Amino acid sequence: MEAAQQVSEVEDRRALVERLREEARRLRITDIRMLEKAGSGHPGGTLSAADMIAALYFHKLRIRPDDPMWADRDRFVLSKGHCIPIVYAALARLGFFPEEQLMTLRELGSPLQGHPDRVRLPGIEASTGSLGQGLSIAVGMAIAGRLDGADWRVYCMMGDGESQAGQLWEAAMLAGKRGLSNLVGILDQNLVQQSDLVERILDIEPVVAKWRAFGWHVREIDGHDMEQILDALDEVETVTDRPALVLSHTVKGKGVSWMELDPEWHGKAPDAEQAARAIAELEGTATGGGA
Amino acid sequence: MAKATREAFGEALVRVGGDPRIVVLDGDLMKSNFTYLFRERYPDRFVECGIAESNMIGVASGLALAGKIAWASSFACFLSGRLETIRMSVGYQAANVRLAGTHAGVGIGDDGASQMALEDVAAMRALPNMTVIQPGDAVETERCVEYLVEHEGPVYLRLTRQKLDDVNPPDYRFELGKAVVLREGSDVALLGTGATVQEALKAADELAGEGVEARVINVHTLKPIDHETILAAARECGRLVTVEDHNVFGGLGSAVAEVLAANGSGAPLTVLGATDYGQSGKSEELYDAYGISAKHVAEAARALAKGS
Ligand SMILES: Cc1ncc(C[n+]2csc(CCOP(=O)(O)OP(=O)(O)O)c2C)c(N)n1
Numbered sequence: 001m002e003a004a005q006q007v008s009e010v011e012d013r014r015a016l017v018e019r020l021r022e023e024a025r026r027l028r029i030t031d032i033r034m035l036e037k038a039g040s041g042h043p044g045g046t047l048s049a050a051d052m053i054a055a056l057y058f059h060k061l062r063i064r065p066d067d068p069m070w071a072d073r074d075r076f077v078l079s080k081g082h083c084i085p086i087v088y089a090a091l092a093r094l095g096f097f098p099e100e101q102l103m104t105l106r107e108l109g110s111p112l113q114g115h116p117d118r119v120r121l122p123g124i125e126a127s128t129g130s131l132g133q134g135l136s137i138a139v140g141m142a143i144a145g146r147l148d149g150a151d152w153r154v155y156c157m158m159g160d161g162e163s164q165a166g167q168l169w170e171a172a173m174l175a176g177k178r179g180l181s182n183l184v185g186i187l188d189q190n191l192v193q194q195s196d197l198v199e200r201i202l203d204i205e206p207v208v209a210k211w212r213a214f215g216w217h218v219r220e221i222d223g224h225d226m227e228q229i230l231d232a233l234d235e236v237e238t239v240t241d242r243p244a245l246v247l248s249h250t251v252k253g254k255g256v257s258w259m260e261l262d263p264e265w266h267g268k269a270p271d272a273e274q275a276a277r278a279i280a281e282l283e284g285t286a287t288g289g290g291a
Numbered sequence: 292m293a294k295a296t297r298e299a300f301g302e303a304l305v306r307v308g309g310d311p312r313i314v315v316l317d318g319d320l321m322k323s324n325f326t327y328l329f330r331e332r333y334p335d336r337f338v339e340c341g342i343a344e345s346n347m348i349g350v351a352s353g354l355a356l357a358g359k360i361a362w363a364s365s366f367a368c369f370l371s372g373r374l375e376t377i378r379m380s381v382g383y384q385a386a387n388v389r390l391a392g393t394h395a396g397v398g399i400g401d402d403g404a405s406q407m408a409l410e411d412v413a414a415m416r417a418l419p420n421m422t423v424i425q426p427g428d429a430v431e432t433e434r435c436v437e438y439l440v441e442h443e444g445p446v447y448l449r450l451t452r453q454k455l456d457d458v459n460p461p462d463y464r465f466e467l468g469k470a471v472v473l474r475e476g477s478d479v480a481l482l483g484t485g486a487t488v489q490e491a492l493k494a495a496d497e498l499a500g501e502g503v504e505a506r507v508i509n510v511h512t513l514k515p516i517d518h519e520t521i522l523a524a525a526r527e528c529g530r531l532v533t534v535e536d537h538n539v540f541g542g543l544g545s546a547v548a549e550v551l552a553a554n555g556s557g558a559p560l561t562v563l564g565a566t567d568y569g570q571s572g573k574s575e576e577l578y579d580a581y582g583i584s585a586k587h588v589a590e591a592a593r594a595l596a597k598g599s
């Protein structure tokens with residue numbers, strides 16, 4: 001009996017992992033389409049975050065698309081706000097707004113602003129885009145949750161370039177001091193920032209030691225391995241005395257071979273031909289030699 | 292030839308860069324603010340600070356206090372966002388720091404509000420010893436950067452992402468604090484700064500077709516502001532329109548209003564500028580949506596003419 005149950009749990013996990021992988025693939029394709037249509041945006045950091053965003057929005061986050069301001073929802077703060085299109089893609093798929101609206105990204109009057117705007121778009125928890133500020137807002141939310149005795153959690157995704165910002169460490173210090181176990185940081189360590197590799201601009205290593213020194217539980221994963229992502233998101237829920245950081249080792253531009261780890265693709269939209277090539281690769285229909 | 296003032300800035304820095312006192316600081320935006328040109332030429336005097344603008348500003352101050360001419364550059368919003376750091380580490384110390392804020396205003400377009408400085412002039416103007424300059428084209432930017440080599444004291448230079456038409460002649464000479472009359476006229480005065488100078492010029496063309504002769508004034512120095520030229524315009528034209536890619540709470544319009552009011556001028560003034568935080572869109576679309584394109588300048592001038 002017990003063995004049978006274990007088998008079915010393993011099967012369920014496998015099915016979940018498969019489903020989320022497929023969602024991540026769809027998010028990446030939608031992301032490329034949106035950026036191409038908008039004619040500007042940030043492919044690199046959206047693609048590196050896609051797997052984690054899929055796991056959060058299609059599995060982990062306790063949210064209600066038909067009631068975005070539900071008081072007991074989990075909060076997700078995208079501190080690296082320039083990567084918001086990958087979140088828009090998830091919100092639309094969940095029904096927060098019609099999918100047609102995705103193609104209005106960055107247009108005058110669209111709620112889908114170039115950077116997240118919580119006033120214009122329900123489902124966005126915090127307006128961001130100036131790097132280094134998101135974790136402070138997430139800490140404030142987590143303290144509020146504690147004051148209210150609520151059980152919702154706050155997730156905050158940050159960039160590795162962004163980790164150069166002093167305010168981020170001020171927030172980390174406060175969260176550690178207060179033992180905010182309802183706060184989960186996610187570091188999308190994709191190795192590249194705007195102008196160059198993080199290591200060459202201003203190295204943030206040893207970053208694990210830094211977070212630990214600030215009183216955080218740290219779990220390192222391959223951020224493109226869905227099983228590891230799920231394990232990490234489950235594990236952080238078992239930590240009860242401190243905030244947790246998922247250090248997600250990723251590849252900037254993941255999924256489009258010729259964008260990967262190339263700073264050129266930090267903040268430039270693909271043109272129609274490039275988008276078609278990118279999508280073919282993501283769909284697994286690319287014909288060889290097309291890189 | 293149309294050029295973004297951020298690009299002219301980066302090129303001018305290289306040209307003056309032979310001066311060993313000059314040190315350039317960047318916050319992971321060297322390709323956007325064109326300081327990569329200086330880095331290529333003078334790598335030893337380029338300090339990459341990463342995404343950490345408060346620290347960059349403080350380091351610039353230290354360099355200046357130790358005898359360097361420190362140029363710190365980032366998007367205008369990320370500099371003015373560190374107002375108290377600038378107040379304490381730059382202004383109050385009278386440090387010889389130049390802050391170059393690129394990507395000013397709604398003119399940046401698609402990226403939207405979070406990257407749009409629309410209050411930076413107000414913030415910088417509020418610091419007592421801060422000089423605030425906003426060039427209207429490439430040649431003005433170049434002459435200004437050259438002038439600033441020998442200037443003493445803190446300076447804020449506001450630059451555009453988008454290309455600007457040439458509004459000045461090639462032999463243009465930059466004079467700090469002296470607004471430039473680009474076009475004579477005595478029916479109405481149109482005052483622009485930075486990217487809106489070209490809008491004022493286009494509006495004047497439009498008005499000329501209707502028999503209205505507009506005086507166009509390029510207010511490149513927002514602080515100290517040119518009292519004489521503004522008061523002469525009020526006297527001789529009777530009415531004024533200011534236009535800025537900045538909000539109306541403390542920028543060019545406010546500075547002009549202060550001059551008029553303090554000198555007892557009752558000349559009617561219309562202030563064109565943003566009244567919110569900005570949003571995504573195409574640059575030209577946003578100039579229309581925020582009422583700061585040539586069309587709106589001309590309209591404001593007509594309305595003023597009717598009212599008197
Ligand atoms: C305070 C601030 N400074 C500069 C910028 C401009 N900027 C936008 S994205 C970026 C690089 C971010 O790199 P990283 O955090 O590694 O993000 P990712 O690689 O995930 O795109 C920079 C410098 C900004 N948005 N905010």
Ligand SMILES: [Mg+2]
Pocket residue numbers: 045159160161188189190191192193252
């Ligand atoms: Mg990165």
